[in-house]
Amino acid sequence: MFGPPASAALQDLVGDPVLTLRADLSVLRANPAAREWLGGNAADGWRLLRRAAGARLETWLREAALAIEADRPAPPAPPLKLPDGQRATLRLLRDRPNWLLHARLSAADAAEPPLAEWLALSPQPAALADAGSGALLQRNAAFDALCPGSPRYLHELPDLLQALLGWHCGAPLPALAAQQQQDPPLVTETEFVDAQGGQRWLQARLRLWRHAGRALLLMQLEDHSIQHERDLAHHQLDALMDTAAVGLATFQPEAGWVKTHRKGSPFKTGGKQPVASLQGISRDIVEPASLPEYERLQRALKKGDGVEVRYAVRHPELGRRWLLTRVAPGLLAGGRRSTSVVTLDVTAQAQAENALLLRAESERAVLDSVLVGIVTVGPDGIEWMNRSARRMFSCELDDVLSQPMGVLAPEDDGHVFHGEPGSEVFECRLRGRDGRVFWVIGNAVQTPRENGQLQTTYALLDIDRRRQAEAQSRLAQASLARIIEGAPLAITLHEASSLRIVQLxxxxxxxxxxxxxxxxxxxxxxxxxxxxxxxxVADMREALVSQTVVQREYQVQAGPATRIWDARLLHLAAGHDTPELLLFVASDVTEQRAAEQARLQAAISQRELLVREVHHRIKNNLQGVAGLLQQIAARRPEVAPVLKEAVGQVQAIAQVYGLQVGATGPLVLKRVFDAIVGSVQRMQGRVITTAAEGGALLEDWRLAEAEAIPIALSLNELLGNALKHSNDAQVRCQLICDPRGVVVEIANPGRLPPGFQLQNVRSGVSGLGLVRALLPRRSASLSLAQQGDDVLCRLELIPPSVVHNPAIKPGS
Incomplete structure (x- = not known):
């Protein structure tokens, strides 16, 4: 080893490569061993080595230089594997103002196991291929299982596998061809359908290895299907738990409660553990009526049985809430038992069910008051009958409950009650439980239930008296026919050729x-x-050609009156001794036609009276429901705002039914507008400034019958919304009618929230959500805009939501 400062002569004597580096770590001088290692131009060789080693070498050089400058031990250098199989261990020293880099070279490991052994040991598919020809040189059993048929070349594999293995058009991918020895392997992924039809997600790690002028492609495949399914399941579970008020807990006998919901439940007791995990639900907050269900849940938890329990709790802050807890036992890997407990807050669902039951009871109360017999039939038979039906069949509901509709019909296989109900109006004979046989006219409507089964509702009107009247009329007509047979009729015989009268x-x-x-x-x-x-004459010519009886009616002037004569024309074919004649028989039916017209007008009047009576009763019942809701609101202040909104909606519907009493045809839009404005003013105790433009058109535009209640409810919600957000300021409402349609503008002081978009408002049961749900999409448009200090709501209605029906002026 060298100690700074090192002389150049001493470096040349060292057998290991030594480089003298400048401050920027570029080569200043290299000893003979370093030039032999890096080539004649050591500076270029060092630059190429740094580029090949990549970020690992650069990071170490920077961190080692900083540590030496701070008199701290330098971190160990990363081992470098050279292209010829040698390994280099580097050490950086300070020789101010320069640096010394000492490299110790070691030979490649000589005892590495052969590639075939590694392939045989690998549980994942792996293979070695010639990068030039694409021939598969070696592969393991897992690779053969993935690619049946023993392919010998890469191009024989399916296209998806070729792309996964980096093989395209008979050559490796460009990313593989440009890969350096120190670069990380190329990673590819794809979704693949194996030979058994299973969906698998595969990942491949690829490296192009070059040696002695030969290029080999190393391929290692991993099956990530289970990880993908697990990640997807975790993602779905996290999304479900993060977006819903769901409590989740998992219990294992040997580890206890090992997992609870990360998100806080809406139920907390004293700021502690959420009760949705079930550990925080104590017996003292469970409603007494729900204690049996709660005990059943506790028993299931102790035994590890699956159960689903719904019970009510009384929370000290949130009040009465409904919970649904589902216990699902299961087995983990290795046979370990596990129990998952999921608790949902189903208060809104329970409240909706209660509201639905109240609504159903109200509807049945209304139906009980009508004169038409109504029978509801489910898959198991008769389910409900109103008062008129019970009176019609002289029985109570318990007498025919769960029996088929045919029990109310005579024993006739062709009767409408014994077959599938149709959509047309029918007229049939029925038999009451007291033996009385009578005739009814009615129809059947089938509606789907939530479980997919059909419910049939029969509406029946007793027409036995009408049938008796018709029978009497037929008897009278038969008697009249016999009288006519005995009495002279207007009869004439005409020659077929000239139509001259032969006899009369x-x-x-x-x-x-x-x-x-x-x-x-x-x-x-x-x-x-x-x-x-x-x-x-023309009718006689037609009768001669048709060879059938031709019936015609003629209006004959008899003095100041006009008589109606019913005529029959029949061609009498000529016989052996009789000429060809035309028979003309006529009778005076003036009184008969007048009687038929009178019966028709009477039936129309009776129907209109029935409809008016139904509308009147519906209005009274709706107002009664509104009164009951107001009384409940007075007793229960905590729900008064919600009930007040519901009262306004019921009153709006009642106003529409009230306007339909005594009215024929579509309702005048102006009257509906005035009625809703008046109802809202009475409910809110506020004055709304109204105006109307359009002159005679105000009486011409009318509401279609199907759209009257939705539009009335929409006006009620828009006016109530304007009063709610006006802070006791004046609210203005204007009705504008023109030949193209109708516009309702409502203005109130206030400001829309920043970025408010009406299309972002979700459909609901009140406010703008209810309006968006009720308004017809094609013939109504709603907009909200800021105009100065006011918010302007504009509702536009065009046909067919509104009908242009010009009013009839007196004397016109």
Missing amino acids: NHVAATLAAQPESALLGGTPVELFGPEQGARV
Whole structure:
């Protein structure tokens, strides 16, 4: 070893390579051993060696120089493996103002095991190939299992494996060709389908080894499929636990609770362990009604059984909450038992279920009050009947519960209740439990449930009285027919060729107000007059061609009145001794047509009365529901804001049904607008300044029946939102109607949050979320914009959400 300062002559006598380096570590002088080691130009050889060794050598040179300058021991130099198999150990010394670098060379290890042994020992696929021809020189059994068929060259492998092994178009990849001896191996990855069809994620470590003018490609493959699946499972589990109020704990008998949820649960007791891990849920906070379920959970935990339990707790800060705990036992590697416990906060779901039950009860209360019989049928049979249906069938629900609908029908295989329900209106005969047989008209609607099964709802209207009236009408018509048979009708016989009258009766002469003798031999024009006669001639020609009975009605002027005559025209074919004739039979049906029109108008009036009654009852029931909610809000101040919002929504729906009472056709938009504004003012106790533009168009634009309630609810939410954010300032609302559509503008003092985007508001059950969910997407648009110190909400409605139906002016 040398001690500074070292003379040049002494360095030349040393058998190991010694370099004199400048302050920037470039070569100043090299002894003969160093020139033999690095080549004739030692400076270039040292530069090439530093480049080949890479960051390891540069880092050591910098850290060693700093340590020597600070009088500290220099770190050990990294071992350098030279291309000829030798190894070099370096030592840096200070010879001010320069540096001395001493290199000790050692021969390559001579006892390294052969490559075939390493390949046989490797559990991962590995192979050695000729980089020039691509021939596979050596490979292990794992590589053969990955590539069945014993390929001899790389180009015989699948394309994905060739790319994974750095082989492309018969040559190594450029990144491999440029690889230096000291560079790290090239790493590639790909997703590969093996011969058994399994999806595997493979990683390859590649190195191009050059020796004696020959280039060999070393390939080491690793199967990372399990790691990828594990990482994906961890990522999904972390994402699930980080985005949901989920508590997770894992229990092993030999290690206890080994894993708990990293994220705090919304339930904490005294700021300690989250109760979602189950260790913090004590018996004293469990609701008494849920104690049996809680005990069942504790027993399952002690025994290691799988169970799913839902129970309620009374938290001192958060109040009553519902929890769902699932215990899932399992076995880990090596047969070790493990129990995973997951606890979810399902309070919102429980509240939604309760609200749904209340809503269902309200709807059934409304349906109980209607006059139409309603029967709900599930997969297991009849599930519910309203009061009208129970009265119609003279039975209670328990009498027919879970029985098929056919129990209410006569024993007729072709009856609509014995088959699959259709979508059309049907009319059928039914039998009550008391034996009474009656007729109904109704329809069936099938709706899917959450579990995918279908529920059928039958709406039935008792028309037995109508059927009796129709039967009586048919009897009267039959009696009338017999009377007509016995009484003279207007009957005439005409020649087929000339249509001249051959024979007629007294009624026909009376019809023409002429004597029979004057009409014989005449034409239909003489019998009915010029205008009506021409039409009768055309109908007679049609009857002669069609060879079937032709029915026509004619309006005949009889003095100041107009009579309606029902005529039948029949071609009488000629026989051996009879000429070809045309029979004309007519009867006065003026009174009959008037009676049919009156029955039609009566039926229409009855339907309109029924619809108005239903709307009136729905409005009263909705107002009753709103009153109940207001009473609950008064008793429960903690839920008053939520109930107040629900009351406003129910009142908005009730206003729409109230407007439909006594109205026919679509509702006038202006009336709906005024009703909702008035309802919001009464609910909020605030005054809203309103204005309307459009003149006569205000009465022309109307709401489509299907969109009346959604748009009314949207107006209610927008007005309530404006009052809520106006800080008791004045809110202005304007209705603008033009021939293209309708615009509602609501302005209130306030400011939108920075970066507010309406499309980022999620759909919900209140506020802007409810409005976005209710408004039709194609025919309604909503916008919020800042105008000075005001926030302007603009709701635009175009057909078909609104209908342009010009009002009928008096006297027009």
